[in-house]
Amino acid sequence: MPRPHYVAAIDQGTTSSRCIVFDEAGNIISVAQREHRQIFPRPGWVEHDADEIWQAVRGLLGEAVSGAGIENAQIAALGITNQRETTVLWDRETGRPVCNAIVWQDTRTDALTRALAEHEGLFKERAGLPLATYFSGPKIRWLLDEIPGLRERAERGEVLFGTMDSWLLWNLTGRHITDVTNASRTMLMDIHTLGWDDELLAAMGVPGAMLPEIRPSAEVYGRTSGGVPVASALGDQQAALFGQTCFAPGETKSTYGSGSFLLMNTGHEPVVSKHGLLTTVGYQIGSGPATYALEGAIAVTGSLVQWLRDNLGLISSAAEIETLAKTVDDNGGCYFVPAFSGLFAPHWRSDARGVIAGLTGFVNKGHLARAVLEATAWQTREVVDAMNADSGLDLTTLRADGGMTADNLLMQTLADVLAVPVIRPMVAETTALGAAYAAGLATGYWPDVESLRANWHKAAEWRPAIGEAVREREYRNWKKAVARTLGWVEQDEGSRP
Amino acid sequence: MGETIQSVERAAAILRLLASGPRQLGVAELAKALGLPKGTLHGILRTLVRVGFVEQDLATGKYRLGATLLHLGSSYLDVNELRTRSINWADALAGRSRESAWIGTLHEGHVLVIHHVFRPDDSMQTLQVGTYLPTHASALGKVLLAHDPYGEAPAAPLRAYTKATLTDPKALETELDQVRARGWAAEREELTEGEVAIAAPIKDARGIVVGAIGIRGAVERLAPDGALHMEYVSYVRDAARAITRALAR
Numbered sequence: 001m002p003r004p005h006y007v008a009a010i011d012q013g014t015t016s017s018r019c020i021v022f023d024e025a026g027n028i029i030s031v032a033q034r035e036h037r038q039i040f041p042r043p044g045w046v047e048h049d050a051d052e053i054w055q056a057v058r059g060l061l062g063e064a065v066s067g068a069g070i071e072n073a074q075i076a077a078l079g080i081t082n083q084r085e086t087t088v089l090w091d092r093e094t095g096r097p098v099c100n101a102i103v104w105q106d107t108r109t110d111a112l113t114r115a116l117a118e119h120e121g122l123f124k125e126r127a128g129l130p131l132a133t134y135f136s137g138p139k140i141r142w143l144l145d146e147i148p149g150l151r152e153r154a155e156r157g158e159v160l161f162g163t164m165d166s167w168l169l170w171n172l173t174g175r176h177i178t179d180v181t182n183a184s185r186t187m188l189m190d191i192h193t194l195g196w197d198d199e200l201l202a203a204m205g206v207p208g209a210m211l212p213e214i215r216p217s218a219e220v221y222g223r224t225s226g227g228v229p230v231a232s233a234l235g236d237q238q239a240a241l242f243g244q245t246c247f248a249p250g251e252t253k254s255t256y257g258s259g260s261f262l263l264m265n266t267g268h269e270p271v272v273s274k275h276g277l278l279t280t281v282g283y284q285i286g287s288g289p290a291t292y293a294l295e296g297a298i299a300v301t302g303s304l305v306q307w308l309r310d311n312l313g314l315i316s317s318a319a320e321i322e323t324l325a326k327t328v329d330d331n332g333g334c335y336f337v338p339a340f341s342g343l344f345a346p347h348w349r350s351d352a353r354g355v356i357a358g359l360t361g362f363v364n365k366g367h368l369a370r371a372v373l374e375a376t377a378w379q380t381r382e383v384v385d386a387m388n389a390d391s392g393l394d395l396t397t398l399r400a401d402g403g404m405t406a407d408n409l410l411m412q413t414l415a416d417v418l419a420v421p422v423i424r425p426m427v428a429e430t431t432a433l434g435a436a437y438a439a440g441l442a443t444g445y446w447p448d449v450e451s452l453r454a455n456w457h458k459a460a461e462w463r464p465a466i467g468e469a470v471r472e473r474e475y476r477n478w479k480k481a482v483a484r485t486l487g488w489v490e491q492d493e494g495s496r497p
Numbered sequence: 498m499g500e501t502i503q504s505v506e507r508a509a510a511i512l513r514l515l516a517s518g519p520r521q522l523g524v525a526e527l528a529k530a531l532g533l534p535k536g537t538l539h540g541i542l543r544t545l546v547r548v549g550f551v552e553q554d555l556a557t558g559k560y561r562l563g564a565t566l567l568h569l570g571s572s573y574l575d576v577n578e579l580r581t582r583s584i585n586w587a588d589a590l591a592g593r594s595r596e597s598a599w600i601g602t603l604h605e606g607h608v609l610v611i612h613h614v615f616r617p618d619d620s621m622q623t624l625q626v627g628t629y630l631p632t633h634a635s636a637l638g639k640v641l642l643a644h645d646p647y648g649e650a651p652a653a654p655l656r657a658y659t660k661a662t663l664t665d666p667k668a669l670e671t672e673l674d675q676v677r678a679r680g681w682a683a684e685r686e687e688l689t690e691g692e693v694a695i696a697a698p699i700k701d702a703r704g705i706v707v708g709a710i711g712i713r714g715a716v717e718r719l720a721p722d723g724a725l726h727m728e729y730v731s732y733v734r735d736a737a738r739a740i741t742r743a744l745a746r
Contacts, residue, residue, distance in 0.1 A: 110744070319578040408627075
């Protein structure tokens with residue numbers, strides 16, 4: 001009897017790296033995980049040691065394979081998905097990073113992005129992105145400006161740039177490549193031609209010699225030392241879109257992790273948002289055309305729960321937020337807008353900072369826990385409203401995934417504030433699943449996207465349970481709280497925490 | 498109230514003193530504070546060290562509160578934490594068995610459903626998280642009763658939900674012995690006619706059963722010829738073991 005084959009995916013995330021092995025039906029067979037350090041050299045700065053991450057990742061496949069009780073030869077394909085925008089620079093000769101990686105949350109490029117304001121129209125039009133500290137381009141520019149001699153070496157092609165996908169592909173296959181979804185987050189790629197753009201490079205001040213070759217999201221890039229074909233790379237949110245099988249225009253997913261990200265498939269044409277959403281590449285399978293997506297990025301959702309745990313000590317694990325929130329029936333009039341590093345979609349206001357509004361002597365920690373969960377729901381509502389306005393379609397159900405979907409109260413609150421049913425798919429780990437799907441398609445493990453659709457099943461559903469009057473009153477209060485966050489940081493202190 | 502036991506009172510006084518500040522205390526200091534002879538204190542301290550409530554610093558010989566005591570109040574596993582740590586394996590169980598998956602814990606004599614994964618056939622189903630199942634008439638309940646550290650039997654009379662429900666406490670006790678012996682429980686049309694369920698225990702890092710995971714489905718699928726298909730039992734036990742491993746990390 002032939003031994004069964006599986007597909008594995010490496011999910012290189014912000015706080016940990018994982019390898020998950022899936023079977024043909026998309027079920028999880030085994031999981032291996034290793035955390036890496038978060039390096040905070042100064043307020044607002046967040047770094048990773050790329051070497052440490054590679055050392056963690058290199059052992060994961062073997063660990064997941066043996067955990068499943070199988071052998072390397074039974075892995076038909078390996079996919080990669082990664083934290084996006086995080087910027088690694090390394091020496092072509094030695095293969096070693098020249099400095100710590102700058103993580104997507106890092107806000108050190110605040111002044112730099114403001115100085116690029118004259119090019120704002122160009123970036124929006126050609127790269128599909130607003131000027132923000134979030135993306136890779138400003139991070140590369142900052143490093144080239146700050147580290148002596150680096151720009152000259154980058155111009156000679158001795159120092160290479162890559163996002164985490166590139167860094168892992170370089171180490172796994174020896175090639176300097178990136179996938180089109182990750183490239184679409186640099187502010188350096190023309191979203192229409194899917195190539196590096198000379199004008200964008202000139203505006204950002206980044207030499208083309210240091211950039212990786214842009215490849216489709218799914219094709220066989222090479223093989224691991226153990227002989228497993230490495231066959232996909234997608235940014236984490238695009239991978240989740242693919243894992244949720246959002247293959248048709250209008251199909252939308254929302255992933256709840258440290259931050260939250262709604263992506264809507266918009267088909268083969270990039271749609272430029274008028275309501276604060278990003279235009280991004282969703283995926284490109286082999287030589288097929290690229291599929292685009294509109295993206296609503298929310299910076300702080302799950303990380304607000306961690307803040308409640310780590311900075312206030314009100315709970316001892318993230319899951320306990322639900323227990324604490326259930327000690328009360330409502331928010332007690334309190335609203336929490338977690339604009340810790342400004343507000344992302346749909347506001348894009350770097351001058352905003354967090355507020356807790358509506359405090360009275362009545363409010364207790366249970367109400368605060370409710371407000372924390374509701375903050376995720378209302379931020380989602382704002383992005384859904386923007387998406388409905390941009391697409392001209394009304395969202396009819398929300399397909400939610402990610403770690404926070406284990407929180408039943410959050411899922412119910414989402415249904416209540418969105419006034420549509422919220423559905424959790426059978427595999428909450430859609431990020432890794434999406435990378436596995438893309439890799440399995442590239443190697444023929446799955447014949448076509450229809451066979452992937454057949455794997456999608458509803459695991460749970462929450463239906464709206466509050467009245468329209470309550471919903472409108474609460475939304476009004478939320479908006480008042482948001483208004484109070486704006487304009488907190490003044491220009492001359494913009495770089496301060 | 499009846500009379501109190503002096504040595505328990507003295508032990509409590511020692512613990513209160515050790516908890517009153519960050520300082521470690523020596524026998525002499527404790528003796529002075531409590532007005533007791535050192536010899537009396539030695540015996541109580543030795544006992545407290547043995548049960549892990551107090552630790553002795555090997556370098557200084559002084560005493561401080563022990564890790565076991567510190568964990569007493571916080572060792573309870575939050576049900577939302579249990580759901581979070583189980584979710585991937587419950588999904589995989591539903592995916593492989595093609596049946597709905599359930600996780601339950603004991604709550605005031607009932608099974609509280611803390612997680613529910615729909616049967617993956619995209620039919621209309623309603624989320625049952627937060628509802629209760631009877632302990633004696635469900636597979637989840639039998640697992641939880643069989644491993645209940647307090648060993649409390651469900652209150653008689655045992656209600657009959659169907660003709661097959663176990664209503665005789667002796668028969669239930671025999672069944673629970675079997676559950677303990679083989680490590681899983683079955684329920685054959687004992688709650689709802691036409692439905693069969695299987696469950697296995699989830700243990701925490703100390704080996705204590707903190708919940709049960711199982712599947713529920715039509716008798717035609719899970720036990721088509723009267724006997725349970727063991728394939729389903731192994732799916733359930735695999736999931737329970739995977740979660741137990743995850744909780745040990």
